[in-house]
Amino acid sequence: MSLTRSRPPKEDxxxxxxxxxxxxxxxxxxxxQMRRGGWLDAFSRQNLADTIFTGYLPIFVALIVIVxxxxxxxxxxxxxxxxxVTLNPTLLPQDPTLDNFGNVVDRVPLxxxxxxxxxxxxxxxxxxxxxxxxxxxxxxxxxxxGRNFIFLGILVALMVPPEVSMLPNxxxxxGLGGRDTLWGIILPGLGTAFGTFxxxxxxxxxxxxxxxxxxxxxxxxxxxxxxxxxxxxxPAIATVGLVTVVNEWNSFxxxxxxxxxxxxxxxxxGLNLLQSVETQAGSYxxxxxxxxxxxxxxxxxxAALQKYIVAGLTQGSVK
Amino acid sequence: xxxxVQTEQERTxxxxxxxxxxxxWSLFLLFAGPNILLILAFIYYxxxxxxxxxxxxxxxxxxxxxxxxxxxxxAFFTSDSGLEVWRVTGIFTAGAVLxxxxxxxxxxxxxxxxxxxxxxxRTAVFSPYVLSGVGVAMVWNFIFDPTRGGLSHILGFFxxxxxxxYLNEDWSLFxxxxxxxxxxxxxxxxxxxxGLQSIPKDLIEAATIDRAGPIRRFVSVTLPLLTxxxxxxxxxxxxxxxxxxxxxxxxxTPTGHGTNTIIFEIYLQSFGAYQRAGxxxxxxxxxxxxxxxxxxxxxxxxxxxxxxx
Numbered sequence: 257m258s259l260t261r262s263r264p265p266k267e268d269x270x271x272x273x274x275x276x277x278x279x280x281x282x283x284x285x286x287x288x289q290m291r292r293g294g295w296l297d298a299f300s301r302q303n304l305a306d307t308i309f310t311g312y313l314p315i316f317v318a319l320i321v322i323v324x325x326x327x328x329x330x331x332x333x334x335x336x337x338x339x340x341v342t343l344n345p346t347l348l349p350q351d352p353t354l355d356n357f358g359n360v361v362d363r364v365p366l367x368x369x370x371x372x373x374x375x376x377x378x379x380x381x382x383x384x385x386x387x388x389x390x391x392x393x394x395x396x397x398x399x400x401x402g403r404n405f406i407f408l409g410i411l412v413a414l415m416v417p418p419e420v421s422m423l424p425n426x427x428x429x430x431g432l433g434g435r436d437t438l439w440g441i442i443l444p445g446l447g448t449a450f451g452t453f454x455x456x457x458x459x460x461x462x463x464x465x466x467x468x469x470x471x472x473x474x475x476x477x478x479x480x481x482x483x484x485x486x487x488x489x490x491p492a493i494a495t496v497g498l499v500t501v502v503n504e505w506n507s508f509x510x511x512x513x514x515x516x517x518x519x520x521x522x523x524x525x526g527l528n529l530l531q532s533v534e535t536q537a538g539s540y541x542x543x544x545x546x547x548x549x550x551x552x553x554x555x556x557x558x559a560a561l562q563k564y565i566v567a568g569l570t571q572g573s574v575k
Numbered sequence: 576x577x578x579x580v581q582t583e584q585e586r587t588x589x590x591x592x593x594x595x596x597x598x599x600w601s602l603f604l605l606f607a608g609p610n611i612l613l614i615l616a617f618i619y620y621x622x623x624x625x626x627x628x629x630x631x632x633x634x635x636x637x638x639x640x641x642x643x644x645x646x647x648x649x650a651f652f653t654s655d656s657g658l659e660v661w662r663v664t665g666i667f668t669a670g671a672v673l674x675x676x677x678x679x680x681x682x683x684x685x686x687x688x689x690x691x692x693x694x695x696x697r698t699a700v701f702s703p704y705v706l707s708g709v710g711v712a713m714v715w716n717f718i719f720d721p722t723r724g725g726l727s728h729i730l731g732f733f734x735x736x737x738x739x740x741y742l743n744e745d746w747s748l749f750x751x752x753x754x755x756x757x758x759x760x761x762x763x764x765x766x767x768x769x770g771l772q773s774i775p776k777d778l779i780e781a782a783t784i785d786r787a788g789p790i791r792r793f794v795s796v797t798l799p800l801l802t803x804x805x806x807x808x809x810x811x812x813x814x815x816x817x818x819x820x821x822x823x824x825x826x827x828t829p830t831g832h833g834t835n836t837i838i839f840e841i842y843l844q845s846f847g848a849y850q851r852a853g854x855x856x857x858x859x860x861x862x863x864x865x866x867x868x869x870x871x872x873x874x875x876x877x878x879x880x881x882x883x884x
Contacts, residue, residue, distance in 0.1 A: 312690065314681065314682070314685045315682075315685055315686070315690075315692075315693070315696050318682050318685075318696070318700060319696060319699055319700070321757070322699055322700055322702070322703060322757070322761070323699060324725075325711075325714050325715065325718060325757070326703075326714070328714070328717070328718065328725055329714040329717075332717065340723065341723055343728075345725070345728060387609060387610040387613070388610070390606040390607065390610070391606065391607040391610040391611070393606055394602070394603045394606035394607035395607065398599055398602050398603045398606065399599060400596070400599050400600050400603045403603070406607070406611065409611075409614075409619075410611075410614060413614045413618045413619065415814070415866055415867065415870050416618050416622060416863060416866075417818035417838070417862075417866070419818060419821065419838050419841055419842070419859070419862070420621070420622065420625065420841075420859045420860075420862055420863050421617060421618055421621030421622065421625070421859075422621075422841065422842070422845075422859075423621070423625065423628065423635075423841075423845050423852060423855055423856055423859065424620065424621035424624040424625055424628070424856075425617055425621055426846075428616070428617070428620075428621075443617075444617040445617075446613050446617075447610055447611075447612075447613030447614035447615075447616070447617055447618060448610060448613075449614065449618075452610065477602055477606070481606075502705050505707070506705075506706070506707040506708060506709075506822070508707075508708060508709050508821065508822040508825070509821050509822070509825075509842065512825075513842075513846055523707075524707055524708075524709040524710070524822065527709050527710065527713060528709060528825070528826060531713060531716075531826065532829075540717045540720070540723065543713050543716075543717065544713070544714065544717060546710075546713065547710040547711075547713045547714050550707045550709065550710040551706050551707055551710040551711070551714075554705050554706055554707065555702060555705075555706065558698075558702055558705045559698070559702075562698050562701070565705060566701055566765055569704065569705070569762065570762065570765055570766050570769070
């Protein structure tokens with residue numbers, strides 16, 4: 257109903273006999289609205305109710321459910337223990353304090369862990385993106401027999417979750433002396449199937465003419481990759497890079513298995529340690545401060561670059 | 576004489592071809608080799624060594640192991656504790672997939688309307704999906720705390736006392752499903768939204784002119800056109816919920832009582848209290864073939880049966 261009102265059919269398109277009858281039911285104000293393109297229609301009495309109850313109200317409820325836990329986390333991280341254990345909690349801290357953050361640093365080597373997380377994320381992601389770009393280029397542009405077979409092998413690797421390879425990789429890395437080291441955390445995850453797959457699809461869609469001109473100039477594969485294919489694919493590479501950064505930063509199982517000392521732990525593993533030593537009710541403030549430290553960086557990156565991250569994470573859904 | 580020249584020419588051409596071929600191969604290996612090696616060493620080798628370990632009765636760290644054939648598999652499929660893992664995995668997967676898909680669809684339907692501010696809302700709804708599972712689980716640990724948590728205060732306002740989320744195994748499972756759905760529904764909403772936006776407007780308008788009400792329009796027009804999206808999300812959500820939930824499960828219920836889904840059980844058996852590495856490897860092999868089977872079904876059916884046009 258609202259649709260027909262907001263976009264009235266042209267008068268001459270209406271069969272005579274029905275049109276005038278309908279027209280008379282509209283008030284003068286409604287007709288005025290139609291002439292303005294119909295957008296004011298959203299604020300007509302019936303539609304305003306419709307917009308509120310099927311539009312804003314559900315969105316508001318959804319946002320409350322999504323945002324409230326995070327707001328609670330931030331607020332609690334600034335609350336002193338007395339405000340945590342109280343039976344009448346307030347949404348905002350009454351007596352805000354930074355003690356919780358200081359306490360996290362006292363309990364676990366937080367700055368070292370933060371540094372470890374940044375190191376593992378940056379080194380791991382850079383190598384993974386580089387490998388993904390070169391592998392995808394090779395699969396598309398360097399013609400060797402059997403490369404489709406190799407691609408199939410990479411596709412199958414895409415669906416092996418890291419949990420499946422956890423035990424053998426633990427034995428391999430331990431055997432190489434990589435237990436409780438940062439390179440031991442990084443190394444097994446470097447082989448990249450996701451980025452290779454995504455960039456291969458992207459490279460295949462590039463126009464061939466772009467490369468033919470360069471070939472006439474005598475450009476080899478290195479120049480074609482780094483001067484043509486990579487520069488024109490910056491958005492796709494950024495997508496792969498950002499998704500990789502998010503995954504590396506949040507990665508938990510493998511660092512948990514391969515690290516033992518607090519000095520080599522990444523943030524998620526360190527927080528797991530923090531949670532196991534802080535078991536009193538009053539220490540929730542300290543735990544929330546820890547949660548803020550691991551969550552805030554990704555929230556900021558996501559807010560700034562959500563277009564690329566959403567595109568990368570929902571890959572395959574839209575053909 | 577002329578034939579000799581010809582074969583000579585052919586030979587040169589073949590040699591040039593071989594040279595080009597081997598030059599291509601060395602370039603290919605230079606570009607793709609490191610990645611292929613890493614994938615072989617840390618994805619394929621573990622897959623096959625797991626199959627070997629799965630035939631052993633072997634404690635992690637012990638130097639001796641005995642061959643026991645398929646006993647680990649038999650134990651996983653017949654023992655009470657093995658069947659319990661299947662029950663927990665089934666409930667968790669069903670709850671997580673249905674919960675996030677239904678709520679995701681509802682949010683997508685709302686976001687598909689022309690209302691100001693929906694881009695910001697979309698971003699906010701998606702954001703939990705990119706956050707650390709450990710961090711998120713710690714926040715929810717506080718919320719679910721039966722005496723100090725935000726939820727107990729809200730329930731108390733309505734005169735309901737908080738369930739024992741951490742002591743009762745059924746409530747624990749329900750709790751981790753809620754947190755997983757909270758983290759995951761934005762993903763479903765955004766994919767559903769893309770599916771909704773690809774539905775041609777004129778089909779909906781035609782149905783409106785035929786005086787179909789909003790529910791009729793949804794059931795007879797929108798939903799059938801959305802089947803590829805529904806199927807895609809169903810498969811990816813099943814795969815994700817079977818593999819991605821470890822950080823939430825481990826942080827909220829470290830011992831795994833009542834929440835030991837298959838992925839958690841692999842960890843608990845080898846690195847938890849039991850150290851039964853052989854048994855853990857067997858479960859990992861079963862998980863791999865389960866995922867392989869689901870993906871194969873998807874590849875087989877997604878192109879043929881589901882596409883509407």
